[in-house]
Amino acid sequence: MVRALRGATALAFAAIAVAGCTSSAAQPQAEGAGPNRPGIGGDQPAPEAPPPPPRPSNQPLTTDLGRESGATVAAGGPGAPYNYGPALMRDGALNRMWWCSQYPGAAPPGDDILYGEAAGLDGPFRAPGGAPPRAVLSGAPGGFDGVHTCDPSVLRVGGTYYLYYTGAAGDHALGNSIGLATSTDGLTWTRANGGRPILNPAHDVHRDNTYGAGQPAAVFLDGWFYLMFTDTTGKAAGWNGAGQFIVRSRDPAFAGGIETVGPDGFLQVQNTQAPRTRSLVDAFSADLMWVDALAAFAIAHETQHGTTLTFWDREFRTNPYLPALIPGPWQEGPGLLRQPDGHAPVSATDPCGRVPLDVVRATVIGEAGAPTNLRHFGIDLKGIDGCGDVPRMLAVLDGFAMPSPLRTMDLVTGGTVVRVDRRSVAGELAARVLDTRLPQLDRAPVAAHLRSGAEAFRSTAFGLGVVLDDGRLWPVRSAKALQLNGSVPQAITDERWRTYPAGSALGR
Known part of the structure; x- marks a missing residue:
């Protein structure tokens, strides 16, 4: 049965301005947000050109090839009242997706993470062999995630899959934390860190919004695991708890060597509960991706007219590009199609000049009063100098x-x-x-x-x-x-x- 806190929530967004976008008034729900050696081989390489000068901030980006699915691309089987919070991975020739739903037969009663796969982004996403999507992670009675598991973000590094997720033991205030599970196939998961959360609410400020910490989005870059998340108790969160914070570590479980983004870039902190002094975007239920062709991070978050992508440099100090918009209807946050390491897919036809941007997001509030009807939307960035250096x-x-x-x-x-x-x-x-x-x-x-x-x-x-x-x-x-x-x-x-x-x- 859907929890009371998961009812539809009023959303208020301002239109996207030329240089950015304004904040969301969405209230997250208890378990998920609402709206070298040269010359080898006989040839001599050309002399290396000097590094290019730094690119100015807020460069405009040009888009085309807008696309969207005509129908729902994924849904749980019978009895699944909602479908939202997707994580998408281009894994070889296969598109894989994990998302939040609820199956009556998956004990205990509460949120479950479902899995489906498809050859194309317009689906339908089904379990291997064509069966209805299956529940691959459910609550672990007695644990921090004893009732609810939701909001997946999945990476594959080497031969290991890492699933970051929101977990809760019930509906009590500030009950959400972030957990980690690992797998060799993306289907059978083992909880890491002894089944304990890897990140809890910071408790910097207690607001009316008592969601806590959750909605993770993970990226692997240059040996670092980056983890972006919501924390309604973060010092730099908005009045309504909105905000996105980032920590990074070379340890996928974030047990040590942790850095967080402060006002002047990354700084070392003792643990993942260090004060949240800087939010990167005023939003809930966002997703994160590294775009190699732009040498920039992209944060996907919902605004009035669709999904906005806000770009940050490697150290999260400046915005090298103006935001881009994937238009269309939505009711809850987007899942970006990414490579296994959380990097943007590369264009098959123009790898140096184009970047395909595709998301799946819930588009309606269903009969259960919660987001559902996952659909695919996308655009291409064009005219990129992705091979400039x-x-x-x-x-x-x-x-x-x-x-x-x-x-x-x-x-x-x-x-x-x-x-x-x-x-x-x-x-x-x-x-x-x-x-x-x-x-x-x-x-x-x-x-x-x-x-x-x-x-x-x-x-x-x-x-x-x-x-x-x-x-x-x-x-x-x-x-x-x-x-x-x-x-x-x-x-x-x-x-x-x-x-x-x-x-x-x-x-x-």
């Missing part, structure tokens, strides 16, 4: 393979270019293979060469790896790639593996 280009093209000037293939991986003798091997290691070389890649040096029949190893702790001509041992995630390369792995000890300089992992 080499580091940004290598980030945008990560996972791409394309012909080299020497009748081999160049694979972009981990911020470097690896030359690969065999096209079949490059195709196995790459996320996307281009038939025509992008001329921008000529400015990047080749870091190493994967030659046919290169020496390969296997160890108990580290798995598979191959030695490239730079002398480094590069982990390989695909046994098939080694087979295609004619590289037969030899079993070695973990100690011997450690004697090799390490390359970055090859394969997706």
Whole structure:
């Protein structure tokens, strides 16, 4: 049965101004918001150009290719009274989605996180095999999330999926906190941190809005886990509790080494309960994404006419671009389509010049008095100079393979270019293979060469790896790639593996 606090809430938004957007008066509900080495391989790279000058703040962005689904793209099975708070991931060729609903058969009675997948964003999102979406995380009696689990945000880093979610033991005031669960497949989850929350309300200020802390959005960037969230008790939250705060750590459970965004950028704090002194956007139920082509974070939040994306530089000090708008109806916050690490998807047709922006959001208040009817909306940013400098280009093209000037293939991986003798091997290691070389890649040096029949190893702790001509041992995630390369792995000890300089992992 839907909790009383989840009833429809009055929403008031001002129109988007040229330089930004105004605040939301939405009241979150108890468990969810309402509305290198150069020259390898025989060619000499062109001299590296000096770094580009800093881009001015508040540059305008141009959009086109507006799109939306004509119908609901995902819904729970029979008895699911609401559907909202989606997290979307482009995982290889599959679009995966987790969202908040409630199944009568999923004990205990309360919010559940459902899962569905689809080939396209217009769905329908179904469980593997075509069955109705399934509940993959429900309350754990006796825990902080004993009754409700909601508001998922999902990352995949290496071979591990991380699910950040809002949990509550009941309907009491300030009962929401943020938890973490892990998985190897995105379907079967194990609670981390001993089942305890990783982030609680800060209790800086107690307001009429007694939601607490929740609605997480996570991104993995340069070895850091970024976590954005709502905390109605945060010092810098608005009068109604609205606001978005950020912490980061190299530990996915945020047990130590924590930094938070203050007035002058990131600063080190003792724990995730440090005072919330700076809010980045006056909103509830927002989502976060890193856009490599813009070298900027994007925060997606609802405003009067749709979903606004507000852009921040890497340190959250300035707004390098004016906001962009994905128009259309909504009733509760958006879920951005992201890559597994929380980065923006890359355009298949123009990776250096376009950025596709797609969201799924609830669009009506249903019979249960709660948001439902998840639909897809999107636009493209166009005219982007995403390959304007080499580091940004290598980030945008990560996972791409394309012909080299020497009748081999160049694979972009981990911020470097690896030359690969065999096209079949490059195709196995790459996320996307281009038939025509992008001329921008000529400015990047080749870091190493994967030659046919290169020496390969296997160890108990580290798995598979191959030695490239730079002398480094590069982990390989695909046994098939080694087979295609004619590289037969030899079993070695973990100690011997450690004697090799390490390359970055090859394969997706």
